[in-house]
Amino acid sequence: MNWLAVGLATVAFFAVGALWYGVLFGKAWQRATGLSDDQLKTGANMPLIFGTCFVLEFIVCLTVGHMFDFLEPGDRAKMMICVGLALGIMMPATGINYLYQRKSLKLFLIDSAHFVVGMAAVGGVFVALD
Amino acid sequence: MLTEIHWLAVVLAGLSGFLVGGIWYGPLFLKPWLRAEGKTKEEMGGGHPAMVFGLAFLCNLFSAFILDHVLGTYGEPDMRLTLLIAGGIALGFVIPAYGVNYLFAGRKLALFWIDAGYWLVTYLAMGAILELMV
Numbered sequence: 211m212n213w214l215a216v217g218l219a220t221v222a223f224f225a226v227g228a229l230w231y232g233v234l235f236g237k238a239w240q241r242a243t244g245l246s247d248d249q250l251k252t253g254a255n256m257p258l259i260f261g262t263c264f265v266l267e268f269i270v271c272l273t274v275g276h277m278f279d280f281l282e283p284g285d286r287a288k289m290m291i292c293v294g295l296a297l298g299i300m301m302p303a304t305g306i307n308y309l310y311q312r313k314s315l316k317l318f319l320i321d322s323a324h325f326v327v328g329m330a331a332v333g334g335v336f337v338a339l340d
Numbered sequence: 341m342l343t344e345i346h347w348l349a350v351v352l353a354g355l356s357g358f359l360v361g362g363i364w365y366g367p368l369f370l371k372p373w374l375r376a377e378g379k380t381k382e383e384m385g386g387g388h389p390a391m392v393f394g395l396a397f398l399c400n401l402f403s404a405f406i407l408d409h410v411l412g413t414y415g416e417p418d419m420r421l422t423l424l425i426a427g428g429i430a431l432g433f434v435i436p437a438y439g440v441n442y443l444f445a446g447r448k449l450a451l452f453w454i455d456a457g458y459w460l461v462t463y464l465a466m467g468a469i470l471e472l473m474v
Contacts, residue, residue: 231444243445250446259443266436266443273432281413298406299429300437302399307438307455309396310365311377312386321441 211275215339219271222331224264230324242317271332278336285337292333296325343412349473350408353466354401360465361396364458376451404466411470419471426467430460 231239240250274292283291301322308318365373374381407426411417414425435456442452 227440245446254446263440263443266439269432269436273428276428276432294406295433298409299403299433302403302406303434303459304438304441305399306361306396309387309392309399310361312384312392325437 211279212336212340213275215336216268216271216275218339219274219332219335220264220268222335223267223271223328226328226331227263227267227324230320230327235320238316239320242314242320267328270329274332274336278340288337288340289330289333292329292336293326296322296329300325300329343409345405346408346470346474349470350404351401352473353404353407353469354397356465356469357400357403357462358393358397360462361400361458364454364461369454369457372450373454376448376454378448400462403462404470407463407466408470408474411467411474416474417471419468422467422471423464426463427460430456430463434459434463 240247274295277291278288281287281291304322304325305318308321370381374384377384407429410429411422411425414421417425438455439452
């Protein structure tokens, strides 16, 4: 297991999220969730949220690292696997959850495109470091 | 890497995920799920049912198609390895991914766990069917 790659891939995933929900689509995302500024702030323990987010993304990168250890893919395959995991596994799963919850298409697109870009960054780190 | 596509197994695996959903979000956990969403059954009924369930089924089918491909890249894994891979996908990719979304949107922890159970059971069911039929 390449622990350095797993760690840096987590940081990359996290950075994509910060950019995605901060600078790029923060406003659109908030509108799509229908949450007001107050609702987002009250009772939200931000250090806990960011910490848990980091742990969850670490689990994803750990599973990617474990998969790569087993399959030993080439650089191109690494990128395809990571983007494929986002498109083929995370996106349909998010789709089903959101369909049953009657969430908007816009929220689905923002959240699932985040996975595609985030996982591409994860793949890029593994290609660069493995 | 291209792998052989087992169409019948993929359709049945996709169907199993859809059926698990019907049981999971129906008789088993409809009430706690609605509570976690803070909505009534009527409020949750938006959107044309054919559209909602049709699209959900397509997502189930697509997940099964990809799982068939993933299992193919591992050669012909036996039942034990298949369940480890399928369960690992649910625990390592699906659940943490939507977990991040739920976290920032401030959704209830109960909703996270109900959905997590659905995904783990669904991936294990899909994996078992694909292993038995391939």
